[in-house]
């Protein structure tokens with residue numbers, strides 16, 4: 001079939017998840033990088049990616065990607081713009097804490113194993129989603145955004161005041177560890193994902209184990225999202241998104257399908273929240289704020305609404321951005337301390353002292369300029385506007401253009 | 414080329430069918446804040462009939478379809494499907510009865526491909542639960558393959574092979590009209606509503622569409638209501654014609670009869686004079 005990439009010998013081949021060999025190989029290479037080369041520091045020049053804090057960062061990417069895939073199903077496929085992601089993450093995280101937290105302590109906890117609390121986090125969030133759905137499916141567009149915004153505030157109030165569950169704003173609470181046990185809390189777990197150990201003669205750090213666990217989960221959730229997209233319900237979601245009245249006239253039950261998208265999306269968010277809690281270790285109720293929800297919308301918009309690939313690109317970009325800004329600021333700060341041409345240029349961007357003006361402050365509180373956190377917020381805002389105006393297809397659109405450019409090379413212009 | 418109708422459905426049609434008319438409009442009236450769109454409209458459609466509804470713009474033809482689909486709710490009268498009232502039934506439930514439709518201003522799903530649009534038409538004829546699809550289990554896989562084969566048959570019939578993987582928003586108008594017809598046929602309907610299927614088409618495209626409509630009727634035995642604003646196409650292919658003007662029925666009968674009806678001539682001449 002070489003040279004005739006569009007010719008398929010059976011529908012089965014064409015309907016496959018990865019219909020072409022190019023795609024299969026590309027995904028295999030990517031997986032090789034993600035699960036072997038990066039964690040075990042086998043990429044020359046990029047060894048640092050396998051170091052502890054980069055493993056943490058990439059694990060965070062996986063967690064946020066799972067939450068973003070949930071929003072992709074609701075907003076990307078279903079066209080329902082929701083700000084409720086932070087709320088459902090909170091529901092998932094605190095469900096996990098209540099079920100998996102240590103029993104007999106001051107805070108609510110039943111000491112159940114991960115195979116209970118992790119699925120339960122998703123299921124309880126989905127159940128709450130189903131409870132909210134009748135209201136949510138009746139409103140559309142900006143009104144849905146407002147209703148779900150309300151959810152975030154209700155959640156915040158609840159988490160802050162339900163101290164026996166959440167630990168309150170002062171101290172927050174710890175979340176269950178990533179470890180496999182059949183039952184009970186005593187003794188060593190079967191697999192402890194946070195402790196260093198030796199697997200098949202290779203040293204595997206706790207960070208690497210956690211990272212690998214999260215990557216496997218992400219792959220499962222991404223495949224499920226893609227499956228939904230290419231089967232009956234996914235088409236129904238997209239039809240409602242594109243033209244709701246026509247979809248109904250074609251036999252798609254609008255309320256039922258919107259509620260379904262809402263529930264699935266909440267399941268993803270719940271699992272994401274539970275993973276996030278355990279991954280960070282300790283969270284306060286304020287962690288589940290509106291800013292978190294906005295971050296997820298930013299992931300979708302920057303990645304490119306409507307595709308799984310775009311969602312994954314967006315999650316990677318948005319999660320790594322603050323870190324890149326921080327590292328870059330540090331680099332600029334160091335450069336500005338030195339002398340020469342580069343020091344002068346760097347000094348324009350950072351402020352290093354009381355009377356030094358610059359965009360970003362390296363000494364928050366003492367030197368003028370934005371803090372790195374504020375600068376990140378501004379950067380998100382600017383990026384959102386830039387993508388909305390110039391590249392509505394997001395990073396995915398840019399990726400497609402690069403691909404087409406190389407495909408037509410050397411005749412590309 | 415033949416399209417596989419499910420044998421179950423064929424059986425169903427033979428055994429349970431005991432009704433006077435497939436579809437009846439009984440004194441249906443519909444108005445919008447002062448505008449009367451339909452004024453005591455009555456007509457019926459029988460099995461295998463190609464019934465046409467014509468009338469100048471604003472006569473109420475599209476509104477009649479919207480009432481039938483459950484999108485609008487008439488203030489008075491009754492609409493019966495196989496003898497039973499369908500007033501107050503949701504649009505998606507009405508679709509499940511076997512009523513499919515194309516729209517005057519194409520209502521395809523613009524971001525979905527031709528294949529996805531047509532496959533969506535299979536929604537009411539499939540029932541694998543969502544989690545089965547999410548896990549790509551055997552039942553969902555089999556359903557997707559069957560859907561695909563069905564959609565490909567329609568794509569062949571409508572001669573749109575080369576467009577199958579394109580998002581429909583990118584396609585020429587005439588092709589979009591065909592895709593919309595394909596999406597409706599994928600529902601395996603018993604009654605097909607066609608709202609101005611040749612509006613805005615040139616002579617060649619009109620002839621193609623007329624041929625498709627006749628093919629569909631011959632091969633699939635689907636009853637149809639064909640709406641058009643001028644008399645041309647309708648007079649050649651319809652069994653019976655109803656003429657609407659300002660929401661009122663001014664004549665119903667076989668084409669030759671209706672054509673000579675003085676009120677019809679007046680309505681059409683009047684409309685032409687106004688538009689000049």
Ligand SMILES: Nc1ncnc2c1ncn2[C@@H]1O[C@H](COP(=O)(O)OP(=O)(O)O)[C@@H](O)[C@H]1O
Nearest residue numbers: 445448449450469470471472473474475476477
């Ligand atoms: N949703 C609506 N709201 C208000 N008026 C409407 C609506 N739909 C149709 N009408 C009015 O009803 C009348 C019939 O319209 P329509 O059924 O579209 O006519 P046709 O399809 O025969 O051209 C027109 O006067 C139109 O303005």
Ligand SMILES: [Mg+2]
Nearest residue numbers: 474475476517
């Ligand atoms: Mg009309």
